[in-house]
Amino acid sequence: MRSENMLTSLFLLQQSVVAYDEIQNPTLKNALVLEDAISDLPKVGNDQADDVMEYLVKPKTEFQRYIRLSRKEMLDYSFGDKTGPGEGTLMDHCPLRLNKDDYERVKRIPFEKGANFRDLEGVRVGPNNVAEFDPEIPRVYLESGNPLVPEYAIKFRSGKSLRPFGRLWWDETVPTVVTSANPHSQRILHPSQARVLTVRENARLQGFPDxxxxxxxxxERYMQVGNAVAVPVARALGYSLGLAYLRKHDGSDGPMLVLPANFFSPGQTEAVVPADEVAEE
Structure with a gap:
């Protein structure tokens, strides 16, 4: 009996394939970059304590218009017809507060694309792109007595990593949303502010509506965001699985379903905010 069940399961798995036609030449839209996601959010400091505030500018991109939609506009009835707590205000836009030493280090990382700990005084890049202390420059120390460039930054990944105290940039896609806002081993610094990305900025990168x-x-909030399945992906999977469960298929050999272009959520394929509400750059 157990063997029969295993064979049945294997057969069902073989019939359940998420794929695309490799012969087809896909037409891809431009990727969403960091600027698309967070450029409308107000400036905050390393010691930002208030996690509820007002938006200061209108959305600047289609993604920002969408991510600011209300629960009802996104067809989210998890609270019934009630408005969610705090809806309409900007929430969780606060960063992990860095200690004094790390804050001093972050302030000295240039506000330039690709900047990281290698740009701090006393570091040079040797053979094979390995970072090392420059023997011709005396070690620089912070007010606390600790070195400006810590040993762990030099030794991380045998000196080949660009991630310690790495600054993200506006025109880049963010490779991953981490569970810890730790600049020691992650590239998580804001492009133009001396701090790590806020919880809300990370949440936007995961597709969480505001x-x-x-x-x-x-x-814990950073962990909740980093451990989550990206919301748009979860919605697309749920929508597809729901239709598959209902067996809405025309009987052809083609795919059971194809998500609509610009899929956001069931029944909605684009933001409903009027275009004239987009602020000029």
């Missing part, structure tokens, strides 16, 4: 309010201490 009406989602995270819960708990700030470190």
């Amino acid at each position: 009406y989602y309010r995270l819960d708990g201490p700030i470190k």
Whole structure:
């Protein structure tokens, strides 16, 4: 009996394929970059404590218009017809507060694309792109007595990593949303501010609508966002699985379903905010 069940399961798995035609030449839209996602959010400091504030500017991109939609506009009825707590305000836009030493280091990282700990005084790049202390420059120390360039930054990944105290840039896609806002081993510095990305900025990179309010201490909120399946992906998978369960298929050999272009959520394929509400750059 167990063997029969295993064979049945294997057969079903073989019939359940998510794929695309490799012969087809896909037409891809431009990727969303960091500027598309967070450029409308107000400036905050390393010690930002308020996690509820007002938007200061109108959305600048289609993504920002969409991510600011209300629960009802996104067809999210998880609270019934009620408005979610804090909806309409900007929530969780606060960063993990860096200690004094790390804050001093972050302030000295140039506000340039590709900047990281290698740009700090006393570091040079040797053979094979390995970072090392420059023997011709005396070690620089912070007010606390600790070195400006810590040993762990030099030794991380045998000196070949660009991630310690790395600054993200506006025209880049963000490779991953991490569970910890730790600049020691992650490239998580804001492009133009001396701080790490806020919880809300990370949440936007994961596709969380702004009406989602995270819960708990700030470190736990970073973990909630980083551990989550990206919301647009979860919605697309849920929508597809729901239709598959209902067996809405025309009987052909083609795919069971193809998501509509610009899929956001069931029944909605584009933001409904009027275009004239987009602020000029």
